[in-house]
Amino acid sequence: MSAVLTPASFDELAEAVRSTPRLLAIGAGTKPRLSSVDAVKLSTAKLSGISEYDPSEFTFTTAAGTPVREIAAALAERGQYLPFDPMLMDAGSTLGGAVASGLSGPGRFRFGGLRDFILGVRFVDGTGRLLRMGGKVVKNAAGFDLPKFFVGSLGRFGVLAEITFKVFPRPASALTLRLAAGTLDTAVQILTEAANSRFEFDAIDIAPDEPGVLARLAAPAEALDPLIREVFARWPGEALSESAAETTWARLREFHWSDPNTPLIKVALSPAAVVPLGQAAQSLESTRMHLSAGGNVAYISLGATEQATELDERLQKLSLSAMSLRGRAPLWLGAHPRPAIAQAVKQALDPTNRFPTLDN
Amino acid sequence: MSAAVLQRLAATMPPGRFLQRPEHLAAYESDGLTAFRARPAAVVIPETQEEVIALVRFCNAERLAFVARGSGTSLSGGSLPVAGGIVIALNRLNRILKLDPAQRLAVVEPGVVNLDVTQAAMAHGLHYAPDPSSQSICTIGGNVAFNSGGAHCLKYGMTSNHMLGIKAVLATGEVVEWGGPSRESVGPDWCGLFTGNEGLFGVALEITLQLLPRAECFHTVLAGYHTLEQAGDAVSAVIASGLLPGAIEIMDALALEAAVAAVHAEYPPNCEAVLIVELEGPREVVAADRERLDQIIAASQPVEARPARDAEERTAIWKGRKSAFSAVGRLSPDFIVQDGVVPRRRLGEALRRIGGMSREAGVRVANVFHAGDGNLHPLILFNGREEGALQRAEALAGRILKMCVEMGGSITGEHGIGVEKRDYLPTMFSADEIDCMSRIRAAFDPLGIANPGKMFPVSEAPALQHHGLHPLEKAGIISRE
Numbered sequence: 001m002s003a004v005l006t007p008a009s010f011d012e013l014a015e016a017v018r019s020t021p022r023l024l025a026i027g028a029g030t031k032p033r034l035s036s037v038d039a040v041k042l043s044t045a046k047l048s049g050i051s052e053y054d055p056s057e058f059t060f061t062t063a064a065g066t067p068v069r070e071i072a073a074a075l076a077e078r079g080q081y082l083p084f085d086p087m088l089m090d091a092g093s094t095l096g097g098a099v100a101s102g103l104s105g106p107g108r109f110r111f112g113g114l115r116d117f118i119l120g121v122r123f124v125d126g127t128g129r130l131l132r133m134g135g136k137v138v139k140n141a142a143g144f145d146l147p148k149f150f151v152g153s154l155g156r157f158g159v160l161a162e163i164t165f166k167v168f169p170r171p172a173s174a175l176t177l178r179l180a181a182g183t184l185d186t187a188v189q190i191l192t193e194a195a196n197s198r199f200e201f202d203a204i205d206i207a208p209d210e211p212g213v214l215a216r217l218a219a220p221a222e223a224l225d226p227l228i229r230e231v232f233a234r235w236p237g238e239a240l241s242e243s244a245a246e247t248t249w250a251r252l253r254e255f256h257w258s259d260p261n262t263p264l265i266k267v268a269l270s271p272a273a274v275v276p277l278g279q280a281a282q283s284l285e286s287t288r289m290h291l292s293a294g295g296n297v298a299y300i301s302l303g304a305t306e307q308a309t310e311l312d313e314r315l316q317k318l319s320l321s322a323m324s325l326r327g328r329a330p331l332w333l334g335a336h337p338r339p340a341i342a343q344a345v346k347q348a349l350d351p352t353n354r355f356p357t358l359d360n
Numbered sequence: 361m362s363a364a365v366l367q368r369l370a371a372t373m374p375p376g377r378f379l380q381r382p383e384h385l386a387a388y389e390s391d392g393l394t395a396f397r398a399r400p401a402a403v404v405i406p407e408t409q410e411e412v413i414a415l416v417r418f419c420n421a422e423r424l425a426f427v428a429r430g431s432g433t434s435l436s437g438g439s440l441p442v443a444g445g446i447v448i449a450l451n452r453l454n455r456i457l458k459l460d461p462a463q464r465l466a467v468v469e470p471g472v473v474n475l476d477v478t479q480a481a482m483a484h485g486l487h488y489a490p491d492p493s494s495q496s497i498c499t500i501g502g503n504v505a506f507n508s509g510g511a512h513c514l515k516y517g518m519t520s521n522h523m524l525g526i527k528a529v530l531a532t533g534e535v536v537e538w539g540g541p542s543r544e545s546v547g548p549d550w551c552g553l554f555t556g557n558e559g560l561f562g563v564a565l566e567i568t569l570q571l572l573p574r575a576e577c578f579h580t581v582l583a584g585y586h587t588l589e590q591a592g593d594a595v596s597a598v599i600a601s602g603l604l605p606g607a608i609e610i611m612d613a614l615a616l617e618a619a620v621a622a623v624h625a626e627y628p629p630n631c632e633a634v635l636i637v638e639l640e641g642p643r644e645v646v647a648a649d650r651e652r653l654d655q656i657i658a659a660s661q662p663v664e665a666r667p668a669r670d671a672e673e674r675t676a677i678w679k680g681r682k683s684a685f686s687a688v689g690r691l692s693p694d695f696i697v698q699d700g701v702v703p704r705r706r707l708g709e710a711l712r713r714i715g716g717m718s719r720e721a722g723v724r725v726a727n728v729f730h731a732g733d734g735n736l737h738p739l740i741l742f743n744g745r746e747e748g749a750l751q752r753a754e755a756l757a758g759r760i761l762k763m764c765v766e767m768g769g770s771i772t773g774e775h776g777i778g779v780e781k782r783d784y785l786p787t788m789f790s791a792d793e794i795d796c797m798s799r800i801r802a803a804f805d806p807l808g809i810a811n812p813g814k815m816f817p818v819s820e821a822p823a824l825q826h827h828g829l830h831p832l833e834k835a836g837i838i839s840r841e
Contacts, residue, residue, distance in 0.1 A: 145507070
């Protein structure tokens, strides 16, 4: 997949859109299934850099092609962060790609996902106009919330040029615990109890091929010790060393656990659906699952491409919706309603279908 | 609307749920923004989702304008009726359909009152985070339509950040369902787009809300300052420290005077400003954070700092704060409240300029605001019986809004554009951007029948008239924030 258009300014971006009848923007290509569609590719690689960052405002604005890694480093320098643990950061994921794919990591459990931190966008619509929606301040209720709509919209409604986000101060310290659980049922029970507990966990995940629940606490250092003692009294387990914790979370964030050659699928679910989904995954040979955000999202790495059909059927029965990030599976799996309004909004933003539709 | 259409509409509703007599319509003529008033042709009161769907489809077939309404607490005139159209009053769709403590969510109908969600959730140690000041009366449907905020937005966000799913009937008559029990989704965030649509897309029928565990422990400090600027500097110091308080609020001298008069709140003497900062979380975390906060406040040279020593003192602090709005009614027969946002670092400058504009115009302004997120709430005081007073107040409000945009902020943080600020939409968005929003609006509502006249600038604005305080406001039930 070779990118043919590489605009280096917002004007060039708008011009590229106007002069190309069918195109799709791509970032670093870390979720290749989302852009494997017949269209001229527009790379945002040259639309990069943080244009505004004022730590006292808890906001920053960057060009869409800016690598998330670069943003995270700039924020860390000032003791701030994006609390939702952006996925595939080490793989080079861009912020625009993160928005378009709508992926959030384990940290979305505590304060919300990417959708809860996006404040404003500049984008080029299907008619080639560079438009600004939302705002640059942490609170704003003016106009329709198109910035949120762009989260997960896969570049099918416009090309993101610039994005404004809210950030939070990074907690002084954090500790990752592995709480013992012999079965998925027990793990889900711990996960549910932990999510409702007084501890305010930062992340609650169940890693693939690993017994137990991964729970992260973020708090001032002096508060961690007494909290952990109580946590372990309730759910026995162990604390991970700093380096082990970093490795553990990086492996999940970067999908290092998954098979690079077979489909990787994101499933939106709620804790009540974890066990049935787990059973469905287990019945497919060599299929593995990472359960994240307190049981609200599952990533499934299929044992073989052909298993996509069966997973799709299982998901439909469970009324769960899913999307393929990698591999040769259909883009959408499971429940996938297509209301008439979706087509009407596509027409409003992209009347000539300059960008591919959501169908593929 | 023709009499025949009205008659057919009446036939779809049992008696008592179709209001047409002037004395019945009067209660619906206005909302929290009392300066505007319009008489609908009828008010219909559905009791089920099916009835709402049928009503919207009827309106679609007849090209009849409708305004969905909850408790009518909008401060931007968002639920102002359309003359000749109908009002769909949703108060009887007030069932909490599901409360699922294990998954921390509630499924509610649009007429459920905001605070009732938290009260139902409390037994399970949970709460619904968005807390607009009118939360004891405003409905979730209205909160969704206007993406309502509250005092805890910096840390917890607004209504849209707590919506997991929605079932709605669009103005076209199509019934859609987006999201559900999951906190995650795949595909475009339709739920996010629907929230804050100001009633221009359709009517919410069923909303899935996320609930959060109630914080175990709070630490609330009230600090008085000689100047507003010092209070603003204290906010900056708190933010720079890396703390993430649940709420940071400021009241100025005039607002303090009102709170004292209304609820006998006690504040440190000779203060131009009072700052309220609240930490929350597990007790060990709050204990560690409060030490840092107390040091920061002590270093900010307050006249006096008063940490709440118990739950009672905390309640008293918030009572003074939350009463400030209705209390302003004691200082002035009328007021309008603005809702602009400025970057936090420019709060001091914004307040100085508001003070200057206030003196220049000879119109008093009290300030109560969410300092943590830069959301101002200037209360512009006037006497509606004075010739031209309302117009002077509105003119000042307009200057304040323009200032907010100039400073890189927004004309509304949580009240929405509504009727009140529609003419200021072009100060924030270009003609192309407004055109883009109009096209999206037209996708949801090609006939322009859902809450027309809101958000977008129109040529024929209804004349500004003075009508005094809202009856519920006079009774102290609602406040404008």
